[in-house]
Amino acid sequence: MVDPIPEWLAAYAQAYENLNQNTLQSDLSPLLCEQIYFEDPFNRIHGKTDTLSLFEHMFATLQAPKFTVLDMAVGQNGTGYLYWRFDFRYRHRTQQFDGMSKVAFDTDGRVRSHIDYWDPAKHVYSQIPILRSLLRFAEQRLALPQKCKTRA
Template sequence: MTAFPNPKIDFAASLIQYAQAFEQLAPETIHSELAPLLAEDIYFEDPFNQLHGKARTLQLFEHMFETVLQPHFRVLDYSLSDKKPSCGFLYWQFSFIYKGKSQRFDGISKVLFNQHGLICSHIDYWDPGKHIYAQIPVLGWLLGKVNKRLALPKE
């Protein structure tokens, strides 16, 4: 799944459009706003999923709205690669409510565009240990011990 630069495609405009689709993501916009931007053979990866195909990727976002309350992405910044114009990055903040508790964390997505300007790869980078696993009582305690042991000692 290689993304090929195409001088006829405005990758910067495509990246902005993709960022806006994420900021406006809602159950009713998954198929109308997000789906048209995705290639049929998209690869999507986050700390919990490795998905192939547009249908599975859209199912993931539908599942998100079924699992958490008020999920919202806010794109804080974006960049298009100087070396590879068909590669972009989104720096985002994700907020949601789970089990009555508000959550928020930052992450980065690396996105690749195909020769038609559609997203053919979307890989999320964020720390599930810090933002999810650490909130599980016993696991959180254990992760805290490991983190303390691996960290530079305080002066």
Template sequence: MLDPKLQAFLDFYNSLSANGLDAIADYYVEQVQFIDPVHEINSRSALQHYLAHGYQRLNYARFTPVSGLCQGERGFLSWQMRFSHPAFAKGEEILVHGSTELAWQDGRICYHRDYYDLTEMVYQHIPLLGWLTRQVKQKIAAS
């Protein structure tokens, strides 16, 4: 069973949509620091804009917890995300493994860092780039 803070975090992300971001103020402080392999963001309004843009064309995204740990105001969550986007893999479901490091301040998230493989999420699903990525992996594995 997940810590209630981690479960609330997962529930929030599993209920997100491009138009359903009003509850973000319940989960994040105004000056939140958000980092992922694509962006570094330092305000709740910028995070809301980033998420709205990211979720705009998604068919769906669903996070499933693998494991989690909370100690005081810090938490770590390992997850799997299944999502579908019309621009990747012809809209078929994509599975991404990742983890999130969190810190809370007064009950809301003040630090959020996502770790995931951008190749697993995006690059391998772009025709030419996917082929090139597989070739590089094969050469590295063979050496």
């Protein structure tokens, strides 16, 4: 039997999916505690004001950013997990990637920690020609040799 998704996780997932410049203050801000810790591959931020500023920066930098929550799970001690897809346009090019967020809630149901996990090498660094070559080289050196891979 699958445990039901708690209200606090469902509310945060809904706010995350409906996130836009107009909903930052009205929908997202009330769900964050003042001392929230936010982390993604590029940022480590403490505090609600700076976390909201990061999202404002995202809307100023990217065109039509949109998160779609594909799945949710409940962990231990007020922790939830969101598996999401992020769609956006940058320099008139549509892009998309999947990621996971580990979200910890305080006893009042507000987010005290949000940590994103996604692959910046695959989705950002590989877009830069010189880095793409270095990444390809590293992948070739670290991958299991082709002769060792089984075929299905």
